[in-house]
Amino acid sequence: MRRLSLLALPALLALVALPLKADLVVFGDGRLLRVASFRLLDADDVVLSLPGGGEMTIPLDLVDRIVDEEYERPLPGDAKDGSRIAGAPDGTLRRSVRAFEEKLPVGSPYSKEISEAAKKYKIDPALIAAVIRAESNFVPSAVSRKGARGLMQLMPATARRLGVARHFDPGENILGGTAYLAELAERYGETAVELILAAYNAGERAVEQFGGVPPYRETRDYVRRVTAAWAASSRRAAGS
DSSP: OOBOOGGGOGGGSOOOOOOSSEEEEEETTSOEEEESEEEEOSSSEEEEEOTTSOEEEEEGGGEEEEEEEOBOOOOTTOOTTSSSOTTSOTTGGGSOSSOOOOOOOTTOTTHHHHHHHHHHHTOOHHHHHHHHHHHHTTOTTOBOTTSOBTTTTBOHHHHHHTTOOOTTOHHHHHHHHHHHHHHHHHHHOTTOHHHHHHHHHHOHHHHHHHTSSOOBHHHHHHHHHHHHHHHHHHHHHHHO
């Protein structure tokens, strides 16, 4: 089994057959590769199984993210512009991720680190907490099967770009993930929470390719879970 660099990839990226179920590897330079499966070889490398047979090993640092490319059929209520998805809580599209009044409940995991990141990047701390819950369930040592690390599940390449050197340090990881949310809020608008979350999960390229929330089942489930948790925090704050 050979270890390949990114320079050897162009001939492999033009795959004509789209598998019924595949994984989509997004590289740091924006290029895409559909693979039949993948597995982490160690902390630094990932093995990609190609649809036509064979495997290749590449450094995990070259990978921006890996998305489960399983499509979800459009459901009644899906907006034509793709910015909202069926099942997402009503009104989340109009709520700004930057305008927050409620505080995290006393005793929330990593409330100090979340509050500091929220103030620095002007992102609702309740949204940060909802993302952390969906990503790692507040386990700072979490490593996904795709190689994402820490509380906000940053891929090594993303963490490096955001200046996160210690992936499992709660403060650094939360600052990095929140900085990324702030970048996406700047890009899509502070009230387009579905697009912000979809890009956090599947990448900006996928959002632009589909003109809204991608039809990937994983991404749509992720957006529903995070927006539901965020809306629930607002209801609790209003009730108190």
